[in-house]
Amino acid sequence: MAVWQHVFYLAEKGSLADLSATNEFIDGKHFNEASHWKYSNKSRNLFFEIDGILKKNKLWSDKIDLYGIQDSNCLEVVFDNIDNITSASFRIDFRHSYESVLRELIVFCILKGLVIINGQNLENLILDFKRIDIIIKSSSQWNSxxxxxxxxxxxxI
Structure with a gap:
């Protein structure tokens, strides 16, 4: 992650609720995506529509789908040998206008039953543009x- 990006994790709403009771999705101060996505057992094709928001690009690994540009606005989906998701996250680049990308990602999450987890404090966010925009603009990354x-x-000067 670059200093000009804010990272967010994605999780399926139902399995996050199930795992929250046992706190399995938090490992120290990090979001344990592997536990979540293994439990949800979803295929990488869940994210194919993202190509309409952020264009799919080649990456160094054939086990990662990258939508967008890695050091700008992007979404990464990591998957295993049978194409099941093991990790999903997106980064917002606040050097440029990101509002339309963020709005479309929020709509995508609502339609797909996904939640957005703040990468800075692991808070499960309300899927509302204004609230998430405030989080970005008050983040340590933004300030730094x-x-x-x-x-x-x-x-x-």
């Missing part, structure tokens, strides 16, 4: 990036 920009500009 903008501080670097201010320092860089200050050094040139």
């Amino acid at each position: 990036y903008h501080n670097l920009i201010r320092e860089s500009i200050g050094e040139r």
